[in-house]
Amino acid sequence: MTQLDFSTTLGNAWFPTPTFTASGCASSGRELAQFFDLATIGGVVTKSVMSKARSGRPTPRMAETPSGMLNSIGLQGPGIDEFLAKDVPYLTEQKARIIVSIAGETVEEYAMLARKLRSVSGISAIEVNISCPNVENRGLVFACDPEASRRVIDGVRRTIGGELPIIAKLSPDVTDLVSIARGVVDAGADALALINTVLGMVINLETLRPHLGGKTGGLSGPAIRPIAVRAVYQVHAAMPQVPILGMGGISTGRDALEMIAAGASGVSIGTASFGNPFAIVKVQDELKQLLVAKGFTSLREAIGFAHRPESE
Amino acid sequence: MTQLDFSTTLGNAWFPTPTFTASGCASSGRELAQFFDLATIGGVVTKSVMSKARSGRPTPRMAETPSGMLNSIGLQGPGIDEFLAKDVPYLTEQKARIIVSIAGETVEEYAMLARKLRSVSGISAIEVNISCPNVENRGLVFACDPEASRRVIDGVRRTIGGELPIIAKLSPDVTDLVSIARGVVDAGADALALINTVLGMVINLETLRPHLGGKTGGLSGPAIRPIAVRAVYQVHAAMPQVPILGMGGISTGRDALEMIAAGASGVSIGTASFGNPFAIVKVQDELKQLLVAKGFTSLREAIGFAHRPESE
């Protein structure tokens, strides 16, 4: 096997491999440690943490759909303080690289979370999940509103200072993804995470009512991969200099390569881990082999390859 | 089997059954006539016709995806004059109920198409496919722009007069589907068709370039069903009085019932016909049986059932 430089960067954060967990799909990391060494993957993206403990949405919280699933977890979690006291030390001890995902209901909550994270050591980057309802604006999801998205990232950027890279995680459920991406980059995001789940619904055939406790849920898994690849391609075309953490239905090395060729600098694996706890390791191994087989000497050369003219 | 009233209405058009072909997925109808009698289904929605003949997008025009497919046909077709001369007479002769789908690149093109259809007999309704690039506005898709959507429907309504029902077909690729739906209803749409395909992309692993000739394509099939059900549910919740032709990934009677419970008055079957030419007949039969098994005496009772409080 020829030498392959498999490393990647998101903002100023360096990672030895480009394969990450997806937020909300690896819990605190402990649960996966029985299956593989957390230090061997690119990094763990933690589930989105909020300021206070949350119990989330009522059950049922999931419905399987063709080649995908809906979830309506509703950001159940321990709150930032317990998270910092328990989860970060555990991951640090495992020598895992950590990307902390934060979520809030107000611009101020995001800034407050950033403030708490500012001085914590061992964190590689912050992923800002802006697919949350904005309580200050009729529950309209931040990520669906260019101005609100911008303000969240601006608040986090000001609070956190210049060190820690900020990855803004966007929703595909918008008319003009590129303009939202531009807005958050202008506001200080160093990288983008694309895509969060797509809003969906399943009707229960017994009750003939929405199946999920939360009625609607987020669609994930292979079903949405073409949407995710398109989103990454569109945004990379518009802003080739901005690194993208690509996700949505990745479960093989081929899927990861598609995403990287479309413009992603790294990939997160979510739903695939539910079906196969080793999914991330598998994607990582397969991707490495594929890159070598295609004659790449570094991951970097493959990023955005699909945008080059065919003649090359 | 108890007596079931399986009929439905879209605006003032009446149909004996609620199962239709989806535009662009049944060509002129002739191709399916070998498999079933076109008069036995609710109706044939013709492929979107434009003012002039069009040769469409370069090949490859399709890519299979998990539980779905992408297409980039680019509205290949004969143009309205040949369509009226050949396809409408054929379908009329078959005693099929006809919903003509029209598409244009300018507001004026839609109005012109409506003018040509106004006096044609044997047409039950017009479906206005507004998921087309608006050449007068930077190629921005009409359906993604509330104002442009409204103007198209307004133009068609004024031209066609009050008789023929107008069904506005919307794209799910928008931030606020309900506001677009409201706009076209205010402008004179009698019914809505939900959903058109979702924008997606597949990268070819050999060339590492976009697989489709048109680069991006429209995602259809079971993969998008949860998105379609959500769209129908949202719009029906906001405007329960407006009939909806629901579509997106329907391939069984159960899928159709989901859509109807979410708020659809009828369903179109697209991609499923590619895998099974009898798909519409199958959906129709299964839906009928399911409705009877659940104790409904009319389709009408089931429309929007999912919105009723659980206690009922």
Add this chain to the structure above:
Amino acid sequence: MALINKNAANIFATVVSNKRVGQYHQLIVNIGEQANFCKPGNFVAISVGGENSRMVLRRAFAISRVSTSTTVGGTMELIVAPHGQGSRWLCSAQEGAELDVIVPLGSGFGIPTEPVHVVLVGGGYGSAPLFGLAEVLNARGCRVDMLLGASTASKIYAPMEGKRAVNSLRIYTEDGSMGQAGRVTDPISEMISQSDIAVIYSCGPMAMLSAIDSLTRGTDVVHQCAVEESMACGIGICMTCVLPVATEDGSIKMLRSCIDGPVMDGSHVQWDKVGKAL
């Protein structure tokens, strides 16, 4: 070293046999060494639909019994009800077929250290894990009474050999087609008041578990129940399978039934809050 999912391994396991029993299928699956780690109450998570499957999630099944002394290596028994696409696919698995299994998962039933009097209550295929449990309890010298219920006879799973480890077995069907007509919960109150029952072990539909909880409330009887919630991952990473449970500090938390369960203390589960927002 991992504490959660300890001993769980992802293996390819061969189907040794697949027999239809009433409305269920009894599958014997060779899980080799992993059989040594399985305890009554544990479950497995199985990929369904084969290579080109559109079903992306595993399906959970209780381990009915394990055997470590078979000629083919360690085996486990599953009792599978053909419910939807995934379980039907599993019911059609032929001898020799390979299954992608994660085994074992979840908590096990707590076993009393003293030879006390226990009652095992099973609803439908919920009886499956109770026979393996009965053997362990029986070996501890416990008096084991078993109550099985279902809507109809073909949904009662009660194998001959399983009965050896129980002191008594009563069957209830709602349509009266087997045993007594009625519900499996009917006799419980009387049993509690008339004897010295220390523990009730239960497995079956949530409504049954909740009913048993009402009957044991205010008594000294411990209720250990194996719950069944929709699970996307089975290993604790998705948060879909949660139940409202009272924790030590008195607060109610949404606990994951895949790793904090499926066996839970019935009196801690907040049955009236299941399916509601906290």
Add this chain to the structure above:
Amino acid sequence: MALINKNAANIFATVVSNKRVGQYHQLIVNIGEQANFCKPGNFVAISVGGENSRMVLRRAFAISRVSTSTTVGGTMELIVAPHGQGSRWLCSAQEGAELDVIVPLGSGFGIPTEPVHVVLVGGGYGSAPLFGLAEVLNARGCRVDMLLGASTASKIYAPMEGKRAVNSLRIYTEDGSMGQAGRVTDPISEMISQSDIAVIYSCGPMAMLSAIDSLTRGTDVVHQCAVEESMACGIGICMTCVLPVATEDGSIKMLRSCIDGPVMDGSHVQWDKVGKAL
């Protein structure tokens, strides 16, 4: 009465046998009465992946030969290359398996009314439909020369019994592992100039068909080729499988290769415009 897809039926057809031949699989499938309607050049569309498949589209395969006099009823032969998931699934189909097939579809090769001299050119599995065609032409008294090519020996499909109907057979492989080293198109120019060839029938990769077109251009030789474009439906309703073809009025139209093909007049296909916007 339908004119398009005439005679096509959707049937469940049993796999009679599945043999590996080089890198291909030869499948014999019982299609009963439908065998009577199959003509050389027609194809079939098969559902792949089974009941829970995430593959929503059928796969197209040329009918290699049909036999209406077998003991099991009418059968058809398919030569399948394991390419991606769908064709691999088909290659793994066991004897007795049921396939969901639409048969027959598409246009057939035009058969000359006179006993003329013809050349049949096949690339890879493209040789499959040529043997059935050779039998028909041979019966008409035609002189049938066959040229088969592939990258390597294991991709040459040339069954013994198929050779009976041809007057000559030459094989070309790019790596020289069978027959002559070179391309199947190499000898064509010379053959055209040195003899009275009336028709070339071809089936194989698009690049091969296009090359033959160049060689026949300006000659009197008719070129009937079976094209291969990605097909979503196979029955004319999706417009994915189009090719730019010159029509009678001189205009170029995007014609569907599933119903206006797969057999087309090579000189009408606008090879330089394939994959481009018109």
